[in-house]
Amino acid sequence: MNVQSTVSRYSEGFDLPVRGDAITADRYVSRDYMDLENKNLWPRVWHLGGMIAELEEEGDFVRHNLGKESVIMVKQADGSIKAFYNTCPHRGNRLVIGEVGGADRITCAYHNWQFATDGTLVKAQDPDDFPNGDPCGKLKLSEVRCETWGPFIFYNMDPNAKPLIEWMEPLADRLKGYGLEDWVRVVYMSADCEFNWKIIRDNFNESYHLPTIHPELATFINDGLPDTLFEMYPSGHNSMWMKGHQATTRNEAFQTGDVPAPLDDVARAWGVDPADYKGRTGDVRQAIIEAKRRLGPGRGYKNYENMTDQQLVDYFHCTFFPNLTLTMSPEQCQILRTEPHPTDPEKCVFQHWILVPRVEGMTEVEGPIGKVPLDWAEHRHSVYGDGQSLGFVADQDLSIGTTQQQGLNSRGFKGCHLTNQEKRIQRFHELLDDYVYDRI
Ligand code: FES
Ligand SMILES: [Fe+2]
Structure with missing residues (x-):
């Protein structure tokens, strides 16, 4: 079945066919499906493991837990990074408990076996008793594929996986202009959530929910169709361009009256008088492109020069299969992902990182959780709903995730009924099934 979009806009060549498989509730609630994901999905895709900047000296490590699995990425003497399963080859004790750290040797807390930073066993108690x-010198930690892109460390448990840069196609290229390699992480939050990890993947694979769930965005992000541009790639990843510095075309009053807040303030900040745009809010975007080109470099935004006009003002949501989203603006990259719970299909871990470019003279930045210092962010973990905000937009998405999970448990739910603009959801689930049922 190839549903051609009628209203929704897909770039030429990127409206890929889907089969129309039913998307029923079992995949969100069943342990059998979760077991198949653990067996056939997670070990075969690239995972964002951490930031290169977390590893300064040889022996520095960052750990990433994924469901029941755990991987450590360790800086080597030559500056490269190796990844290992976080398990001791003696009798399986988990080697590293903390999330980050550093030492000359990786030492197991059970019988004190010690491993060099390259994973080689260098010390074992009673070495002549084997x-x-x-x-020693022969046994090694079990190694995992590890590669870097931009400021990020990725790993893949599949030794035969495509190289990271090929797997990313074509998004590495599309993201080039932002200069992400020099950006710094200023927010690192995560939360335990009461829904399956795919609930938020579906949410990020459509913008259909914006008018209802995020009404506050309507005055500076244009979520109207056909203004929003969707792309699906053969790699399984997809993207969505939403016009920024424009109010939604779903609301006529925003277009014909005064430039609505907070777009009016954003315009002023770039020397554009909103009064000049009364009745033509849609034109503010172009005026800001010109102002950013003119004033940006003087304000320290050196990264503007390599960006397209679209990158300068719009929001570029890149969703990597299966569970990583980068939402880009020229001044901010949000990393949003959900990861499986170790045992419960109806729970997940939600992560929200924010990266910003370094701008000379800037000491703090305005982000989704208010002003934060332009500095390295410590990890803050909370249980969703305990009063800790993950940013108001993320909070809104997480809140609906909880109630959707409840609704999916109803006998009355017969399967999703999708619009054309939600076709990325359809494709995501079909590709997921292909992995889960080992068809690719
Ligand atoms: S389990 Fe690690 S040294 Fe024994
Ligand atoms: Fe949302």
């Missing part, structure tokens, strides 16, 4: 001789 039937096949001293294992």
Whole structure:
């Protein structure tokens, strides 16, 4: 079945066909489906493991837990990074408990076996007491594929996986102009949530929910159709361009009256008088492109020069299959992802990172959780609903995630009934099934 969009806009060549498979509730609630994901999905895709900047000296490590699995990424003497499963080859004890750290050796807390930073066993108690001789210098930690892109470290448990840069196609290229490699993480939050990880993947694979769930965005992000541009890639990733510095075309009053707040303030900040745009709010975007080109470099935004006009003012949502979203503006990159719970299909871990470019003289930045210092962010973990905000837009998405999970448990739910603009959801689930049922 190839549903051609009627209203929704897909770029030429990127409206890929879907089969129309039913998307029923079992995939969000069943342990069997979760077991298949653990067996056939997670070990075969690239995972964002951490930031390169977290590793300064040889032996520095960052750990990433994914469901029941755990991987450590360790800085090597030559500056490269190796990744290992976080398990001791003696009797399986988890080696590293903390999220970040550093030492000359990785030491197991059970029988004190010690490993060099390259994973080689260098010390074992009673080395002459092994039937096949001293294992030191021979035994190694189990290694995992590890590559970097931009400021990020990725790993893949599949030794035969495509190189990271090929797997990213074509998004590495599309993201080039932002200069992400020099950006710094200023927010790192996560939360335990009461819904399956795919609930938020679906949410990020459509903008249909914006008018209802995020009405506050309507005056500076244009979520109207056909202004929003969707792309689906053969790699399984997809993207969505939403026009920024424009009010939604779903609301006529925003277009014909005064430039609505907070777009009016944003315009003023770039020397554009909103009074000049009364009755033509849609033109503010172009005026800001010109102002950013003129004033940006003088304000320290050196990264503007390599950006397209679209990148200068719009929101570029890139969703990597299966569970990583980068939402880009020229001044901010939000990393939004959900990861499986170790045992419960009706729970997940939600992560929200924010990266910003370094701008000379800037000491703090305005983000979704208010002003934060332009400095390295410590990890803050909370249980969703305990009063800790993950940013108001993320809070709104998480809140609906909880009630959607409840609704999916009803006998009355017969499967999703999607619009054309939600076709990325359809494709995501079909590709997911192909992995889960081992068809690719
Ligand atoms: S389990 Fe690690 S040293 Fe024994
Ligand atoms: Fe949302």
